[in-house]
Amino acid sequence: MIISALAFYFFAGILVLSSVLVITAKNPVHSVLFLILAFFNSAGLFILLGAEFVGMIMVIVYVGAVAVLFLFVVMMLDISFADLRKGAMQYVPIGLIIGAVLLFELIAVFGTWSMSDDKLANLAAPSPGESVSNTQALGKIIYTDYVLAFQGAGLILFVAMVGAIVLTHRRRPGVRRQSVAEQHARKPEDVLKVQKVTPGTGV
Amino acid sequence: MDLNLVPLLPEIFLAISAMGLLLVGANFGNESTKVISWYAALAAFVAIMITLNVPSDEEAVLNGLFKLDLFASVMKIIILIGVIASISLSVRYLIQQGIARFEYPILILLSAVGMMVMVSANNMLSLYVGLELQSLALYVLAAFNRNSLKSSEAGIKYFILGALSSGFLLFGISLIYGFTGTIDFEVIQNTLMATETIGFGVTFGLVFILAGLAFKVSAVPFHMWTPDVYQGAPTCVTAFFAMVPKIAAMGLLMRLLFEPFGIMADQWGQIVYFLAVASMIVGAFAAIAQDNIKRLLAYSSIGNMGYVLIGIVAGNEVGASAVMLYLFIYMIMTAGVFAVVLCMRRNDHVLENISDLSGLSRHNPALAYGMAILMFSMAGIPPFAGFFGKLAIFNAAVEAELYVLAVVGVLTSVIGAYYYLRIIKVMFFDEPVDAYDSGFPLARKIVLTLSVLFIVGFIIKPGVVLNAMQAAASSLFVG
Numbered sequence: 001m002i003i004s005a006l007a008f009y010f011f012a013g014i015l016v017l018s019s020v021l022v023i024t025a026k027n028p029v030h031s032v033l034f035l036i037l038a039f040f041n042s043a044g045l046f047i048l049l050g051a052e053f054v055g056m057i058m059v060i061v062y063v064g065a066v067a068v069l070f071l072f073v074v075m076m077l078d079i080s081f082a083d084l085r086k087g088a089m090q091y092v093p094i095g096l097i098i099g100a101v102l103l104f105e106l107i108a109v110f111g112t113w114s115m116s117d118d119k120l121a122n123l124a125a126p127s128p129g130e131s132v133s134n135t136q137a138l139g140k141i142i143y144t145d146y147v148l149a150f151q152g153a154g155l156i157l158f159v160a161m162v163g164a165i166v167l168t169h170r171r172r173p174g175v176r177r178q179s180v181a182e183q184h185a186r187k188p189e190d191v192l193k194v195q196k197v198t199p200g201t202g203v
Numbered sequence: 204m205d206l207n208l209v210p211l212l213p214e215i216f217l218a219i220s221a222m223g224l225l226l227v228g229a230n231f232g233n234e235s236t237k238v239i240s241w242y243a244a245l246a247a248f249v250a251i252m253i254t255l256n257v258p259s260d261e262e263a264v265l266n267g268l269f270k271l272d273l274f275a276s277v278m279k280i281i282i283l284i285g286v287i288a289s290i291s292l293s294v295r296y297l298i299q300q301g302i303a304r305f306e307y308p309i310l311i312l313l314s315a316v317g318m319m320v321m322v323s324a325n326n327m328l329s330l331y332v333g334l335e336l337q338s339l340a341l342y343v344l345a346a347f348n349r350n351s352l353k354s355s356e357a358g359i360k361y362f363i364l365g366a367l368s369s370g371f372l373l374f375g376i377s378l379i380y381g382f383t384g385t386i387d388f389e390v391i392q393n394t395l396m397a398t399e400t401i402g403f404g405v406t407f408g409l410v411f412i413l414a415g416l417a418f419k420v421s422a423v424p425f426h427m428w429t430p431d432v433y434q435g436a437p438t439c440v441t442a443f444f445a446m447v448p449k450i451a452a453m454g455l456l457m458r459l460l461f462e463p464f465g466i467m468a469d470q471w472g473q474i475v476y477f478l479a480v481a482s483m484i485v486g487a488f489a490a491i492a493q494d495n496i497k498r499l500l501a502y503s504s505i506g507n508m509g510y511v512l513i514g515i516v517a518g519n520e521v522g523a524s525a526v527m528l529y530l531f532i533y534m535i536m537t538a539g540v541f542a543v544v545l546c547m548r549r550n551d552h553v554l555e556n557i558s559d560l561s562g563l564s565r566h567n568p569a570l571a572y573g574m575a576i577l578m579f580s581m582a583g584i585p586p587f588a589g590f591f592g593k594l595a596i597f598n599a600a601v602e603a604e605l606y607v608l609a610v611v612g613v614l615t616s617v618i619g620a621y622y623y624l625r626i627i628k629v630m631f632f633d634e635p636v637d638a639y640d641s642g643f644p645l646a647r648k649i650v651l652t653l654s655v656l657f658i659v660g661f662i663i664k665p666g667v668v669l670n671a672m673q674a675a676a677s678s679l680f681v682g
Binding site: 109113122123146148149 | 206211218222225265266268269304306309310313314316317320328329332333335336339340342343346347349358378381382383384385386387390394397398400402403404407
């Protein structure tokens with residue numbers, strides 16, 4: 001018990017600290033690196049909750065893909081983050097006020113938090129216990145009971161792909177492309193010329 | 204596992220046709236935009252036919268994720284009619300603006316699939332998936348003219364605010380799940396009915412969900428994005444935005460509020476009440492100061508969403524059928540108005556100012572009279588269809604004893620009449636400027652003619668539409 005509590009505070013503490021550093025770090029590359037640290041720690045929190053699948057996905061998707069993508073964008077695009085941040089300080093007071101109000105409201109909600117008596121009976125897919133692993137349990141329902149949501153998510157990714165191409169793909173003129181069919185259709189006669197060269201005269 | 208896919212046939216058909224058309228487009232390039240657009244419109248038409256022939260059923264399928272009751276069927280047909288109209292309006296405009304890319308009709312079809320899932324959602328998960336599918340396609344469409352700074356700005360603005368509102372929605376859903384332990388609408392409804400004191404957390408969650416959805420229907424105070432996005436996006440995209448997505452969002456809102464949260468009507472009633480009043484007032488007053496016709500129509504749509512929300516506050520069958528009738532009539536009117544707005548070009552330049560309409564009656568009387576009828580209808584002047592929409596809404600408000608709402612609604616529609624009538628004044632009485640570029644495409648003329656015919660002819664046989672709406676509304680209150 002005490003170990004899991006310690007682990008929780010360890011992960012949660014580093015998570016909060018690195019999130020703060022993400023937005024305060026001067027160097028954008030450092031920000032991204034702190035973001036990666038934050039993702040790792042939230043993955044740790046998920047594993048503590050017993051959701052090891054979500055934790056691993058967190059590492060693979062967020063650290064492996066999203067954060068690396070951020071890093072690429074930060075390094076490749078010439079964006080002056082100092083300029084972007086200029087003038088942002090004037091919004092700090094109002095931001096703090098709104099944040100404080102939201103915090104108090106959330107405390108009010110969680111202070112009076114109650115749950116329905118039927119809560120446990122209502123669970124659509126209760127945790128199957130220790131014998132079945134998390135990944136297996138998810139796999140059992142995601143392609144059967146929740147196939148609509150699964151396919152819908154697929155369509156969303158499809159739209160994202162089409163959208164990315166629509167918004168960024170530009171057809172450049174004068175680009176030489178490989179045409180396999182043309183290459184295969186080439187015959188020796190088309191490109192080769194056999195010439196008889198008599199010695200001493202040149203071509 | 205229950206795998207009854209029959210109720211999903213329209214969605215499946217549309218999704219597959221979108222993918223097939225994408226393949227065709229990838230093969231033939233942007234020259235095929237026109238052909239693909241018409242095939243997309245045809246696909247939407249076939250989807251209407253399928254929807255008409257699939258039996259609607261009160262039972263949810265696919266593990267309770269999806270429900271095709273009569274309400275969903277009627278909403279889907281309205282959405283698909285809007286899709287056909289907006290594709291027909293777009294084709295020539297895209298070519299004229301040099302942004303004819305074959306992905307355009309495909310994105311519209313895919314967002315239509317999202318909207319159809321939204322109105323059929325019977326679970327928070329399918330609700331969210333449908334909503335995101337719809338929104339993601341809309342973000343791309345808003346930025347479709349990527350060489351224009353304004354269009355890109357519209358896309359970014361819409362995307363960031365939309366992502367924020369999705370965050371609100373998800374947070375709200377998580378609070379509801381925290382209380383009830385379920386995301387299924389029917390189970391939520393039963394649980395809330397069985398609970399004596401509904402926790403503070405549920406109300407809080409409902410508020411967050413409402414904030415997220417109010418953004419999608421652009422109700423005040425979540426309307427800030429609307430004028431900028433409407434102005435920045437290409438006009439044919441604006442036409443689509445003004446006509447279709449709000450219908451899906453309203454349908455979703457109705458299902459959510461009447462079915463799972465029906466028992467909490469006292470609590471959401473106050474919020475929607477406020478949204479309705481604020482939208483009507485802001486929509487009426489802010490539109491007066493606009494010079495750009497797209498911004499004017501944006502504020503007009505905010506105001507109109509306010510009237511629609513009155514019907515939701517009423518919270519009964521009369522209100523629900525009034526909402527559907529209003530949405531349908533509003534969609535048809537908007538299609539006609541945008542058909543005229545899309546014709547506004549001179550020397551190959553798009554015109555967007557209201558003053559550019561001046562003297563239209565001399566150069567192009569047919570267009571001017573069509574627009575005048577549409578504006579009279581928008582202002583709610585009898586005997587046009589717009590009047591009956593408003594009448595149904597105010598009737599529902601009075602029946603539910605919401606007198607204040609009805610009075611505010613009547614007052615704001617009088618104020619709104621000012622700017623609609625101003626357009627008529629500009630068209631008929633102002634000094635004419637040069638004529639527009641001639642050669643309006645046939646599809647645009649057909650959309651305008653059908654729209655005007657519907658508006659004028661609605662009074663002759665209102666029963667056809669009314670009965671369908673009433674039957675659909677009553678299916679919403681069966682449970």
